[in-house]
Amino acid sequence: MKHILLDTDMGPDCDDAAALALLHVFADQGLCRILGVAHCTSNPYGAGTIDAINRYYGRPEIAVSTYHGKGFLTEECHMIYNRYITTHLPNRYREAQPEEAVAMYRRILAGQEDKSVECIAIGPLNNLSALLNSRADEYSDLDGVSLVKRKVIRLTAMAGVYPITTEMAELVKKDSGKSIEEIIEEIEDFNVVCDVGAARNIAENWPTPKIYLGGEAGLLVTGSTLSAFLPEDHPVRIAYQLYTNNKGRFSWDVFTVDFAVIPDNPRYRLSPAGTVRFDEKGRTIWTPDENGADHFVELAQPKEKMIEDIDRLLVTMPKKG
Numbered sequence: 001m002k003h004i005l006l007d008t009d010m011g012p013d014c015d016d017a018a019a020l021a022l023l024h025v026f027a028d029q030g031l032c033r034i035l036g037v038a039h040c041t042s043n044p045y046g047a048g049t050i051d052a053i054n055r056y057y058g059r060p061e062i063a064v065s066t067y068h069g070k071g072f073l074t075e076e077c078h079m080i081y082n083r084y085i086t087t088h089l090p091n092r093y094r095e096a097q098p099e100e101a102v103a104m105y106r107r108i109l110a111g112q113e114d115k116s117v118e119c120i121a122i123g124p125l126n127n128l129s130a131l132l133n134s135r136a137d138e139y140s141d142l143d144g145v146s147l148v149k150r151k152v153i154r155l156t157a158m159a160g161v162y163p164i165t166t167e168m169a170e171l172v173k174k175d176s177g178k179s180i181e182e183i184i185e186e187i188e189d190f191n192v193v194c195d196v197g198a199a200r201n202i203a204e205n206w207p208t209p210k211i212y213l214g215g216e217a218g219l220l221v222t223g224s225t226l227s228a229f230l231p232e233d234h235p236v237r238i239a240y241q242l243y244t245n246n247k248g249r250f251s252w253d254v255f256t257v258d259f260a261v262i263p264d265n266p267r268y269r270l271s272p273a274g275t276v277r278f279d280e281k282g283r284t285i286w287t288p289d290e291n292g293a294d295h296f297v298e299l300a301q302p303k304e305k306m307i308e309d310i311d312r313l314l315v316t317m318p319k320k321g
């Protein structure tokens with residue numbers, strides 16, 4: 001069973017809600033244990049929405065934390081669904097915010113066995129960057145890099161843009177009138193450009209193997225069947241109804257969680273080894289290197305099969321809750 005720490009921006013897009021729900025589905029199947037979920041923006045409704053989803057799936061005890069910086073992704077467009085969920089569904093954080101993310105990370109990691117934790121990041125990387133930069137404290141005598149190196153097996157992050165497969169290339173360039181090279185050059189991955197410094201710190205200094213799912217790999221729409229199969233009070237149905245009017249959404253974060261948790265997942269394949277770096281504008285620099293610690297994820301099944309499989313998982317009801 002995998003032991004998971006999830007970092008999410010829960011608000012700017014609704015696929016974060018589906019990704020967290022999918023993590024619970026996998027926990028119900030005995031594939032993982034959710035140790036904690038960190039929210040990585042200043043949005044006051046992210047932590048409440050995380051807690052509401054955790055409670056709906058019968059795990060109200062899961063540790064939740066948040067970024068304590070000010071003014072990071074707090075525009076109205078980042079509150080389309082999380083404000084409603086936090087103010088209407090049961091959760092602990094309607095009136096006050098939870099603990100700071102780095103403190104939660106350090107406390108939980110210090111209490112785990114060595115090389116026993118997997119981290120999944122589906123938002124900007126500011127929390128995990130701050131974890132790397134952290135100093136010894138009451139939880140551990142190790143600095144952040146040393147603590148991560150001792151306790152973490154792997155980081156899987158939705159970040160960057162990578163060489164594109166033929167099938168995905170056709171999907172991306174459809175009706176664009178542009179070459180694949182032009183499209184890839186123009187793609188800016190949200191999670192990177194929101195905090196380029198943090199993404200560069202992770203790419204250069206995170207001390208475990210890293211797997212990246214890029215912006216090009218999530219461009220399949222899932223979640224369009226939620227309103228037909230989930231009850232009206234289901235937080236993920238509410239999120240997609242408010243954000244997309246039940247039309248579904250691209251699957252960046254959902255695919256990242258799906259890949260990270262299921263061993264030898266047939267829906268994906270890994271690139272050869274290499275290294276990932278981000279330039280000062282947040283553009284991805286991928287360098288093949290047989291000795292590199294990084295890989296990126298490619299889709300390995302036809303898009304219709306990918307969508308069918310994920311949609312079936314997303315309408316799986318909680319075993320408890």
